[in-house]
Amino acid sequence: MSMLNEILDYNKKFVEEEKYEQFITTKFPDKKMVILTCMDTRLFELLPKSMNLKNGDVKIVKSAGAVINHPFGGIMRSLIVAIYELNADEVYIIGHYDCGMAAIEPQKILEKMKTRGITEETIEMMRYSGVNLDEWLRGFDDVTESIRHSVNMVRNHPLMDGDVPVHGLVIDPTTGKLDLVIDGNKNR
Numbered sequence: 001m002s003m004l005n006e007i008l009d010y011n012k013k014f015v016e017e018e019k020y021e022q023f024i025t026t027k028f029p030d031k032k033m034v035i036l037t038c039m040d041t042r043l044f045e046l047l048p049k050s051m052n053l054k055n056g057d058v059k060i061v062k063s064a065g066a067v068i069n070h071p072f073g074g075i076m077r078s079l080i081v082a083i084y085e086l087n088a089d090e091v092y093i094i095g096h097y098d099c100g101m102a103a104i105e106p107q108k109i110l111e112k113m114k115t116r117g118i119t120e121e122t123i124e125m126m127r128y129s130g131v132n133l134d135e136w137l138r139g140f141d142d143v144t145e146s147i148r149h150s151v152n153m154v155r156n157h158p159l160m161d162g163d164v165p166v167h168g169l170v171i172d173p174t175t176g177k178l179d180l181v182i183d184g185n186k187n188r
């Protein structure tokens, strides 16, 4: 059975047996916060549990490395919507140690793309069109620096409400221990 069918099978029973009942909540975060973190598999349950968060408590936005690629891209837009539309009064940007984005080498990803059928012409064509692929795929060297950068980007965004605290933290993906990088209550 394919993974998709396995999931659909399970889902049918999940709904029939009303297993959703314990998760019923609203779209507004009870703890009035929005978190931007990494898509890393180790954080899927660990991050909320280590912060004492349950379903309904928070908005969670995820991206590779908890990086905000562009000040007017989808990640920033999600944070803005969470604040103005969904009652989030605090922003937490949480990176983690041993992040896959720290090791990323754009040149290697481009090579992998080529082995999977993306042609050299396509890549060249994108470069000629002004897309800086190396910049776009680039990760970061130091997660703490990257979190500091992201916090400043949100903090200084022209559409940000200056009264909303923007915190920066780094989590240990094994123990869940949080290291504070920036206390947003002090940079408002």
Ligand SMILES: [Zn+2]
Pocket (backbone or CB within 6 Å): 038, 039, 040, 064, 065, 066, 096, 098, 099, 100, 101
């Ligand atoms: Zn990561």
